[in-house]
Amino acid sequence: MTQPDERPKKLAERLAPVLAQLQRQSVVETVTHRQQQNRSDLIENLVHRQQSAALVRELNKLNKADIGHLLNMLPADKRHTVWQELPNPVAAGVLLELNDSVAEDLIELTDETRLLAILESLDSDELTEIDDLIPNHVLRQAINALEANERHWVTQTIAYPEGTVGDNMSRDSLTVDEGCSIHEAIERVRSAPELPPQTDKLFVTNRHHQLVGIVPLIDLMRHPDHTLIRDCMDKDVVSFSPDDDAEDAGQAFERYDLISAPVVDEHRRLVGRLRVETIMDYLREVAENQALAKEGLKADTDLFGPILEGARERWPWLVINLFTAFLATRFISVFEGTIQQLVALATLMPIVASVGGNTGNQTAALVIRGLAMEQIQTGNLGYIYRKELTISLVNGILWGTLLGLAAWLLYNSMLLGMVMMAAVTLNLLLAALIGISVPILLDKLHKDPAMGSSVVLTFATDSMGFFLFLGLATLILV
Template sequence: MAEAVRHDKTARQLRLLSDALDSGRLGPVRRLINTLAPAEIGNLLESLPPDRRMVVWGLVDAEDDGEVLVHVGDEVRESLIADMDPDELVAAVEDLDIDDLADLVEDLPEAVTGQILQSMDRENRERLEQALSYEEDTAGRLMNPDVVTVRADTTVDVVLRFLRLRGELPENTDHLYVVNRRHQLLGWVALQKLVTSEPGVPINKLIDDELTAIHAAESAESVARQFSDHDWVSAPVVDEGNVLLGRITIDDVVDIIREQAEHQALGAAGLDEDEDLFSPVKRAVRGRIVWLGVNLATAFLAAAVIGRFEATIEKIVALAVLMPIVAGIGGNAGMQVLTLMVRGLALGQVGASNAGVLLWKEVRVALINGLLIGGFVGLVAFAWFQDWLLGVVITAALVINFSCAALAGVLVPLAMKRADVDPAVAGGVVVTAVTDVVGFFSFLGLATVILLR
């Protein structure tokens, strides 16, 4: 493997770490991991089998423990938390930012949560409670209440003096927020403007109010889209009364985008994106069998269709040989259409206004591909079984199945979106069920009518 992964930092770290663990000397292991960022440590822990993972977890600097917990998937997080006693846990998480704490708190044992709430001052406790009052995957949960605010009726000079007194700013601060006495958001001033303006310039001349603030109830998905459409680094979050609650920074948005992509990729195979690479066998079996069961149901449906044509197959065994081709390629064609539609829906590019045009385009593509692929398969079938009518039957069946694949590929995800089902996760099963059933039925049905006359 060494050459293939030489450009990959994590893989290299993993190899170094494995070698160090193999040698049994933990000093070098500890030194190695504590040069890494918490996200990198999290990634490494996820790549280790359970026994080694626990050894390494014990060697992570206590001050990084909290950040590492934030950066691992739910299943791995659970196993790490199970390995810590309550005091360690409290120490690890009590200094986290409120948004990270809100993310973790539901995975913590109740006793620990109580202890943490007690150790917090009133302001932070209220902030945490406020964050938790919003649903998961909303702006209210993602935001960090730690913001720097200024008044409009002051000058650059005064603000700079205030900042010097204040000292360190929250991470990724690129704007100061301008609020009124009721803490309502009036606009923001970029640090860039602050450092390029003369000391005497009044702040209200530097205020930018062109951007729109994010509402605390907005979905994480919509937040991510706005950040990438507008190239924001941070954005303020307000409640319905335009009161400034906090801000969201791009690093959290990057995590959201990564998670969404993983959810889609793993969801399409019926997997949970939080599945641990090394989850216990029992858990992995449970996690996967539901999905296999759903697919089994559609496989039985297809088998039932074939079962109706037993008499036909008995007479022409060639049908049994060729029928998986019709179903399989139809499925591939359907998945292509579905994949395009899923992307289009995720980007908001497909709606009632253009679905018709799209459907018509896809049906034409399917007819042409069906004729091309079907024609070729027909010729092969003729050459193989010396029966030109069999060739005609399989060509016709493929054209029919490609057309149905296009219809299903366009209409199934639209219907799912309407019913609030994620087409990225559930679309594939339904579309291949359609192409299996239509494939077997049209091929065996046409064969019965035409070849057994």
């Protein structure tokens, strides 16, 4: 049994020595620069070499994934310091672990000669993962340096649109001819220089290189050696086309518990393999994109990037938010006379808007998830509207009544309580309607359904909440 002190350290504990060394290096070099004015160049050079050696020793204790995480969490100056100390083969692996914005920053920092040396350490599959981050002229040189078959593979793969199966597939797969025996198939596996990641099956092809079935690796142990592959293979194969949507493929992986799956062209010829690791990484990125797009942000935003760049990225949605907030205040200004007569309205207005915003966001989240899972279709859209509006009506009557009673007790006005109940109920119905309609409309326009939904919902529930509450108060109380 593994002893407690032998267990792998937590990520924070593994990174702590490197972070401490970076801080120490910064302090020592700053002090040296201030104190050694006459011999500053010589002293600084010696100190820099000493601190760099100490940093390299600490970095050598980390794996590539940990170094990638470290670079993602460092400010730009320290990030550049660590990047410069990495050997080219290590830098190549680390590059695959970075956020796009961080990777672009480091690629831009790296001179062309070193960048080409780094790219030489990547295989063809890895090169296709970051092709969109590399300057075109450097990418062409890196592709031209590959062997002919790998060059053809990379050129073909990067031509597929982002978000397709072809953009996410790999070329590492084990194939066997249908006329082979179990013994020959086992030898094929044994003779492979390296078993491709997530290999759980052999792809069976005919003499025309067309996919005709699969053989799970475990089945190779269950049949006699002389059994032919065609007699024991599974012909019911879940396969994909390079042009298929990667999100649809991800749902199929979940539905059929796939670890890997073949990718075939229109003639059923095997062109690649889709792995569960790759497709799950893609789905995670999509989920991050949707979560941040809902707030008007990008998933590849560098948390430690330049301040001005971060501020500029948020300007468009800030402008929209300010504009919608200004419009909401115009609804209030229409009822200034009513508010002056009944000051209690000013204290109750935020409650109506807040409850509506919460309901709208909940409804929108369910609809966005349904669209992502392809559960919402034209045939069941009417049912979704009826269900969500009914839920909002029930919640509006229930919680609107409770809030109305509270307003009645606080301000000793039954009519004010009735206005509160009616406004909350109507605003919840409106919030549910918008929470369904906005994502559906964006999806019809081929836009991300999560993009800016919260901004639209906030504007609608705030402005209409104020309008309904103050409008009803004007009609009933004044």
